[in-house]
Amino acid sequence: MSKQLERWGFVLLATLVALIFTSFVLVLAGASPVAAYWYILKGSLGSWTKISDVMVAWVPLLLATAGLLVTFAAGQWNIGVEGQIVLGAIFTTWVMRSLQHTNTPAAIVLILAFIAGAFGGAIWSAFAGILKVYGGVNEIFGGLGLDFVAVALILWLIFGPWKRPGIGSMSGTEPFPHRLWLPTIHGTRLSLWALAIGLVSIGVVYFLLTGTYFGLKLKAVGRNPKAAYLMGIPTTKYLMGAFIISGIFAGLAGAVQVTAVYHRLIPAISSGYGWLGLMVSMLINFQAAWAAPVTFFFAALNIGSIQLPIMLKLDSSLSGVLQGALVLSFLLLEGARRRWVKRREEAKNE
Amino acid sequence: MKIELRNIHKFFGPVHANNNITLSIPSGSIQGLLGENGAGKSTLMKILSGYLRPDRGEILLDGKPLVLNSPADAIRAGIGMLHQDPLDFPPMKVLDNFMMGYPRGLGLPKREAREALLSLAEQFGFSLDPDAYVDTLTIGERQQLEILRLLWLGAKILIFDEPTTGISAQQKEKLFAALRRLASEGKTIIFVTHKLEEVEVLCDRVAVLRAGKLVGEAYPPYNLDDLVRMMFGKVISKGKRIEIPLGKPVLQVKDLAVEDYRLRIEGVNLEVREGEVIGLAGMEGSGQRHLLRACAGLIRPVGGEIWVDGENMTGKTYHSFLRKGVAYLPADRMKEGLVPGLTLSEHFALAQEQTGFVIDRAAVLKRTEEHIKRFNIRGRPDSTVESLSGGNQQRALLALLRPNLRLILMEHPTRGLDMESAIWVWNTLKERCRQRTAIFFMSSDLEEILHYSDRILVFFGGRVSEPLDARTTTVEQLGQLIGGRGFESQPEAAREVAK
Numbered sequence A: 001m002s003k004q005l006e007r008w009g010f011v012l013l014a015t016l017v018a019l020i021f022t023s024f025v026l027v028l029a030g031a032s033p034v035a036a037y038w039y040i041l042k043g044s045l046g047s048w049t050k051i052s053d054v055m056v057a058w059v060p061l062l063l064a065t066a067g068l069l070v071t072f073a074a075g076q077w078n079i080g081v082e083g084q085i086v087l088g089a090i091f092t093t094w095v096m097r098s099l100q101h102t103n104t105p106a107a108i109v110l111i112l113a114f115i116a117g118a119f120g121g122a123i124w125s126a127f128a129g130i131l132k133v134y135g136g137v138n139e140i141f142g143g144l145g146l147d148f149v150a151v152a153l154i155l156w157l158i159f160g161p162w163k164r165p166g167i168g169s170m171s172g173t174e175p176f177p178h179r180l181w182l183p184t185i186h187g188t189r190l191s192l193w194a195l196a197i198g199l200v201s202i203g204v205v206y207f208l209l210t211g212t213y214f215g216l217k218l219k220a221v222g223r224n225p226k227a228a229y230l231m232g233i234p235t236t237k238y239l240m241g242a243f244i245i246s247g248i249f250a251g252l253a254g255a256v257q258v259t260a261v262y263h264r265l266i267p268a269i270s271s272g273y274g275w276l277g278l279m280v281s282m283l284i285n286f287q288a289a290w291a292a293p294v295t296f297f298f299a300a301l302n303i304g305s306i307q308l309p310i311m312l313k314l315d316s317s318l319s320g321v322l323q324g325a326l327v328l329s330f331l332l333l334e335g336a337r338r339r340w341v342k343r344r345e346e347a348k349n350e
Numbered sequence B: 001m002k003i004e005l006r007n008i009h010k011f012f013g014p015v016h017a018n019n020n021i022t023l024s025i026p027s028g029s030i031q032g033l034l035g036e037n038g039a040g041k042s043t044l045m046k047i048l049s050g051y052l053r054p055d056r057g058e059i060l061l062d063g064k065p066l067v068l069n070s071p072a073d074a075i076r077a078g079i080g081m082l083h084q085d086p087l088d089f090p091p092m093k094v095l096d097n098f099m100m101g102y103p104r105g106l107g108l109p110k111r112e113a114r115e116a117l118l119s120l121a122e123q124f125g126f127s128l129d130p131d132a133y134v135d136t137l138t139i140g141e142r143q144q145l146e147i148l149r150l151l152w153l154g155a156k157i158l159i160f161d162e163p164t165t166g167i168s169a170q171q172k173e174k175l176f177a178a179l180r181r182l183a184s185e186g187k188t189i190i191f192v193t194h195k196l197e198e199v200e201v202l203c204d205r206v207a208v209l210r211a212g213k214l215v216g217e218a219y220p221p222y223n224l225d226d227l228v229r230m231m232f233g234k235v236i237s238k239g240k241r242i243e244i245p246l247g248k249p250v251l252q253v254k255d256l257a258v259e260d261y262r263l264r265i266e267g268v269n270l271e272v273r274e275g276e277v278i279g280l281a282g283m284e285g286s287g288q289r290h291l292l293r294a295c296a297g298l299i300r301p302v303g304g305e306i307w308v309d310g311e312n313m314t315g316k317t318y319h320s321f322l323r324k325g326v327a328y329l330p331a332d333r334m335k336e337g338l339v340p341g342l343t344l345s346e347h348f349a350l351a352q353e354q355t356g357f358v359i360d361r362a363a364v365l366k367r368t369e370e371h372i373k374r375f376n377i378r379g380r381p382d383s384t385v386e387s388l389s390g391g392n393q394q395r396a397l398l399a400l401l402r403p404n405l406r407l408i409l410m411e412h413p414t415r416g417l418d419m420e421s422a423i424w425v426w427n428t429l430k431e432r433c434r435q436r437t438a439i440f441f442m443s444s445d446l447e448e449i450l451h452y453s454d455r456i457l458v459f460f461g462g463r464v465s466e467p468l469d470a471r472t473t474t475v476e477q478l479g480q481l482i483g484g485r486g487f488e489s490q491p492e493a494a495r496e497v498a499k
């Protein structure tokens, strides 16, 4: 019981430290912290529309985080999620464009589009995996390189082969016909289908990592590949498997962005959810159980801070400051807590 | 310097690893510390060297109380320790490693350090190349380096935690000579072991720990039976050789050749039969490990064939060998055998034949508890493997071997185990032999090889002897062969013929 209490006390303290830090930044920028937090709160949870907007942002973040937790379990820093989301979006768009003027039923088109998206993300992730497993290229470098290639690819498509009639523009490709939009709840931008995909995904990952042999083996490979190999675990297969699964989730995030949110391909289709997912993973210490609430919180911060430029003439990147401060203060305090627990345990026996 | 430990207590959760230990050690002596696996030896020594803090009790140095908050404090007080499982050595040069931790910090006199290293090494008859990389050294050489480093840092009290595991007989001789010399110079040596012979030849006094308590002290001439009784609380002995009738061939090695950049072994011919135990003797790095690894599919032979149960397995992967019932037990427990961060029950879940996709936690827990009991592992199902004592890690590793194997290949199966556990382990291994498993193992313990093998192969610098009959070979003969004597004639001739 007291352990639970302690855990929550710790979370509270770390959050407080992050808030204090961010407030300090706000004061330096000449704004009132109280006002800023109030607008963030109002801007994210102030109305049903806002809440549904938060959920729209929640889904891709949830998917990116779900994938990252799998690669982290295998001890891999899959920095390439951003690129995988982009590739997912590109593959989805490709299917949609190919079928939009045929009389294929919308449901079939969308299903195929999602499958293609998952496939696109998986391929891109598999590249990073192959570079790592067979080429000995550190996955961080491989992932970063592939991110750049993905960005180049999407820009080329939008301004080249897939450009709008007339002239290519940053606003993306020609929108799909209305009948191919993933249905949303009336009056909002939220698609229950997308939400379901996100929640099911994180559930699947949680189950995979905590309840199955697959997850346990992945952990063994991540922590000691030599011993895992001697135990009979095909380490390269598992590493590749982790990359591919992670890529599938990232690709689905891209598919959701295309079919449910933007209804076309835009250059910033990944919206930085990959990076945000990395932050969340670190913040929750790679424990899948915490992923859903924390990604929701981060999504709320993102949506809430959209208000800031208008209301307080602050840049909306403030949410990034707060998110970064949270991760840092958690990591810092976690280190301190470990030392403290150790010392106390030693003291207890005196 | 005189050390006094007074009423030292240390808990790890519910484990009372050190229970009210009081011990005083005069300067200029070699103090032995005996105890079975998990008795609390390493814990006590880590307390004395500042790696752990005692929960209660105090340390006095020359009568003055000493508070140690870190290993650096201990070094400053003149106390240095060589660990049981040597901490990872980064790939740095010998000289840089030697200079690590030198208090003068920056502006370090590199030339001076090199001279100090060379002259110290010469005094002790160690040959260390200051420009070699540490990761190319043998365990024995790393140990020599560490001794010199601690001496240079001004250590007057040196703690050795099971220093003789993993080093060659020659290195052991050199180590003992160095220890005697250090003691005669007035330094205090603490020597942790569970080998009685070592206590007998080396120690001026010995203290025995059992289950965290100091159960007695003894002085030479030692009564070994008394020591055994103190260690284990009862008398134990190795017992007679166990003879097991042999069955059909399991492993056939035909004109095998294996090589790496340092060493080539070739022309190995051997047949291992069900129930048979083959021991590989030789100095560390003479090729035994290559042969074992080749027979497990971990290295690809450059010539010859390996057959398991009548199937040609040459060039197949380790995992195909595994499917044929060949298991491999590495020497380096934490690097190759166990997965740090995972618990005992997670290890048992991984090791067992898997049914289905979802882990049946209750079944795994039950299995783990059974094995913990049967293999007498001091730990709980949810203990992470790195929190186990060295000997208990070894038991865990053995407990993880699957049932019904055809061939078990082992590097140092009882390294780090106390006598009782070693006997027990071999009893379980022989039980497997009765179930028609063949065993192929290497060891630096000649007694172990002679007592438990049916036949013995001796390795010397990549050359392999004809199989010797263990029943008619003596320790002396084996020792000579390992040193290369009697080798020139016989296998060389065989090699000539082979060409």
Ligand SMILES: Nc1ncnc2c1ncn2[C@@H]1O[C@H](COP(=O)(O)OP(=O)(O)OP(=O)(O)O)[C@@H](O)[C@H]1O
Pocket: B012, B015, B017, B035, B036, B037, B038, B039, B040, B041, B042, B043, B044, B084, B194, B378, B379, B386, B387, B388, B389, B390, B391, B392, B416
């Ligand atoms: N870091 C730790 N966390 C929890 N338990 C520990 C830890 N270190 C040691 N123990 C426990 O304390 C007891 C004593 O361990 P210690 O390593 O001192 O034994 P030892 O006498 O050195 O044994 P061995 O001969 O096997 O090396 C064991 O039961 C061990 O499991």
Ligand SMILES: [Mg+2]
Pocket: B041, B042, B043, B084, B161, B389, B390
């Ligand atoms: Mg020990």
